[in-house]
Amino acid sequence: MNVDISQLTDSSLVGALTAGLLLAIFVVLSISLRLILAIISRRINKENSDRLILVFIDSIKGPVVLLVLSLGLLFAYLTLAKLEEGIFISLNDTGDYAFQIWKVSAIAIATFTVSHLTDRTIRWYLRNIAFKTSTTLDDTLLPIFRRVLPITVYAIGALIAIDSIGISISPILAGLGIGGLAVALAVQPTLSNFFAGTYVVTEGELKPGDFIELDGGPSGYVESVGWRSTKIRSRFNNLVIIPNSKMAESIVTNYFSPTPAMNVIVTCGVSYESDMEAVEKIALEEASELIENSPHSIKNVDPFFGFSNFGDSNIDFFIFIQAVDRNGTFVLKSELMKRIHARFTSEGIEINYPVRKLLLPEELDAGSVFTSQPEEN
Structure with missing residues (x-):
């Protein structure tokens, strides 16, 4: 589209310059924030490269710059949209649309930031803290949360974005509820094992290396305790996979608890x-x-x-x-x-084998006593 410069009046020119100045200020601000965060990150990295604050800074520095730039673009556009003279008259009714677009963009940036930050935080914990704890609960739970959390965060972010532009999410939630019920019924055995696995894992009574025995079932050394099943190695060196639903319903004897003795x-x-x-x-x-x-x-x-x-x-x-x-x-x-x-x-201490003393009837052998030994097969 060709722009006729002659249509720019003094007020519209001032408005355009103001919009450009606002955008420039936000660009400088975003660059400054980026540099400040980079300097802080380098200084902390020299002291200790595994600090959690580094994970936080590295996760937010990119999204913060994008958010500040998008805010600058929004303010610049709204400034132009308020001008009622010259070539900017056509933008007068688009301010609300621009704000809606910015809200969706900001929610998308925030959603990505939260997902990325939680993922990196969990990885940092598993790398630096989990192996120091006395329980294996975090080693088992956190990898599962790491897979599930991004899906949950993005789903919540999408619902918030849809609601922010005026679309009701109640029908969506109702549909998800019905769909979730149908899926739950279809995968009931899997869910049963999953929730039983939650019980087994959170109880913390079974650990790899423990020798366990199920009442009326197999026995062996625990190889791993997962969400769907528990794997044990029998005394014949065979791997036995037991569904967690059976583990939760059975009487389990742990020969290594409270101590291996x-x-x-x-x-x-x-x-x-x-x-x-x-x-x-x-x-x-x-x-x-x-x-x-x-x-x-x-x-x-x-x-x-x-x-x-x-x-x-x-x-x-x-x-x-x-x-x-x-x-x-x-x-x-x-x-x-x-x-x-x-x-x-x-x-000379005798360990007897079974002995029977038989008393015979008097008519056969009166008063006699014989000692008989059972015949060996």
């Missing part, structure tokens, strides 16, 4: 002719020696011995020691059984 109980029996004091002394001696020499035992827990039952063939007893973890229980139990058996054999 586990009790080891060995039961045995000696003949009724045995010296009970000698039996107790020998068992405690062997258990104490095993605790002292084995790397799988808890050193500061003394063994405990007790007689438990008058059996059919033996007087039963138990002896208790403590292992450092579940793997240690198998080693200690096997070793303690070997030690007790060898010591009883050398001391």
